[in-house]
Amino acid sequence: MSVTEKLSYKSWSAISLILHNGLKKYKPKNSKLVQLNQEVHNDNKTGSIAVFRNKSSMSRDMGFVVTSEEALIENIETLTHWTPNTFNWLGYDNSRKHIKGHSERNLSQINAFVVDIDFKDALDRDRNLNLVNSSIVLDDHILPTLVLKTDKGYQIYYILDRPAFLSKHKNGSMPVLSAARKISENIKSTIMEKIPATDVGCNSFGIFRIPREDNIIFFEPELTYSFAGFLMWSKSVTQKSKEKRKSNLKVINSPHSQYRKQTDQAWFRIMLTKHNIKPGQGLGRHNTILTLALACYSSGKNQNDAFNLLDEFNSYLEDPLDVRDMQRCVRDAYSGNYKGASKLYIDELIDTWATPDEKRIVVQESNVQWYKWAKPRTERVYSHGSEWLNDVIELINKVSSGADKVIMSTRAIRDALDISPSTLNRVMKQAISSNKLIVKKGKGNQASQIATLEMVLRALYRKREAESIAWVNYLEAFLKLQNRQYIEEQSVFSDVEGIDDEVDRFGTNISTG
Structure with missing residues (x-):
């Protein structure tokens, strides 16, 4: 099959939309698209992504690095996973078997926010499709751009209309990355309120399924969104969350008053952000990683995913634990000798490493006061x-x-x-x-x-x-009108420190072409 034939596929349209020209157009060497002795023009693009041929290779970081669209097209039919967000550089370890460099602080541009929803099996996945459809629309006006079907669930892509470029300030901070993390966290938490199977612990800018002809169940390229619009939406979600925490009033028969996985609880999310954990100060690195691994085990996360998550957490520690010791922690947690993370250890970790505000969040979540009983509708x-x-x-x-x-x-x-x-x-x-x-x-x-x-x-x-093309056109026009009205109703958004390009408009960008 020729390259041009591959380009006609819907999967490549989705991939190209996500990448936002973040890779070189042609291979720097041995290009089949550039004539002999002709100079290669790549517009100085230097981004890299990692790709993998199967899930087993992905879990062991045994993929390969791609720096051009041409190389991606040549391998497109054999790939299952990729990093949809682009890195400054990626390389290999000394054995040239494992990819290194795919850490958040090495990102060059953020192209999309991806949510992983993982049910217990394929039957449960298919049974919950309608629930997924109704739950992935954020605040009634942000629809996903792309939905992929996985072995046991779905991966939801919210694609930006143009990438958010990352830069590091002199003090080492990366404001755009911090903002993107919060946006991703709010997207996942919003969906998780309706779908408990949402994986809130996965790396927001890590490895996901690559769009293929056999896994795309929805793709609408016109549904792309600005980073500033997402940031404005995220701020409103955070504000609502703060107001909700201030009020401890709960209705006893609320559908959300169900058991929450340990990986979905506040203490778990808070501990994953701690990079200053050192030995000799209460519970140190070993106990922290073991407790986090036990939470992953009790929440049904598979061992490879838990290892990848905690390996990334460990790499961000100022004084990381030896990799072999970290592997031993994960192995012990999944030995079957424990049921989950102990409350005693959780309380000690939070007491040692959390800030006062974070401690209050944990206490408020764990000490809900149920004092309003809702009378059944049949009795009213x-x-x-x-x-x-x-x-x-x-x-x-x-x-x-x-x-x-x-x-x-x-x-x-x-x-x-x-x-x-x-x-x-x-x-x-x-x-x-x-x-x-x-x-x-x-x-x-x-x-x-x-x-x-x-x-x-x-x-x-x-x-x-x-x-009925007329009905679809009406729906698209309606969504566009609603989006415009939504934007006009919002207050003026303050500029985000660290974003190089000034953003003149907010909200979603839904055009009918």
Whole structure:
């Protein structure tokens, strides 16, 4: 198969969109695309990515380094994993078997934020597809650009419209990296509230599945977003989280009051950020890594993933533990002799290494005061607006039977739910203003076309094969309008220190071409 034929594939379109020209166009040597004796022009691109031919090689860092699009195209059909974000350089160890250099502080540009959702098996993955579809839309206006199916789950790509370039200040700080970490953390935590299987402990800028023809289940290149828009969104999520922590009021039958994996708990996330852990100060490096490894074990993370996560954590320590000792910690944690991380050790680690603010977060999470009991809906005379809204959404999804929209009158909805006209009118206004429902009113006395967010995603999934091009165009125009309104409603965003290019617009960038 020729290079040009490979370029026509949808997978290459996704890869090219992600890379943002971060690699050289041609191989510096032995290029098959440059004529003999012709000078190679690569526009001084020096970025590198790591690629792998299978998951086993990926877990052992036994891949190879790619610095040009030409080399990537030549190997595209045999690759399974890659680093979608570009590094300044990558190399090999002395044996030339293992890749080195893929650490966050060596990133040259951030191209995308990726979320890994990992269920217990493929059956559980397929059973939860609808839940995933409805949960990966952030705050009702940020849709993913790309969704890949993995062996047991999905990987969700939110691709930037242009890369965020990283630079190091004289004091060693990297503001863009710090901001990107927070954005990634908020994306994962937002999705995890609805999908507990979200892997919040994975390296946000590490190795993920590479887009292939056989794993792409959704790709819409027009759904790209600015870094500044994501940062503004992330700030609002952080602010809401702070306000939520201030109020300790919880409803006893909340669907979120379920057991949380140890890797999803605050103490685990906090300890992963500690780089000053040294021996001789309470619980040191060995006990810290062993406790983190036990948390990974109790949370169902496989041993290779746990090792990769803790190897990266160890590499950032000012005085890292010997690699063999670190391997022994992970091996002991997965020996089956322990159930998980001990609360005694967790408390001691937090007491020794956490800041006062971080300690308060851990205490607030572990000492929830349950003092408001919600009366079941069947025992109440009136239903809450949110309950009616859920009823309407469930009805629309049920009536759709897999279609991209339903044609339904308000009278039919009232009859089906036994809801008063005034209540339904109020609920519909709330649903439309919050983008929970998309409604295209019919002409005259004709019924409206209605779709839920789940149905919108389904329509976009089928965009290339959609039966009604007019409906898809309407959805895209609606999303563009909603995005514009969202941007106009936001306050002016203060510039981010350390970003070289001034960003003039915020929010998402959804164009209809």
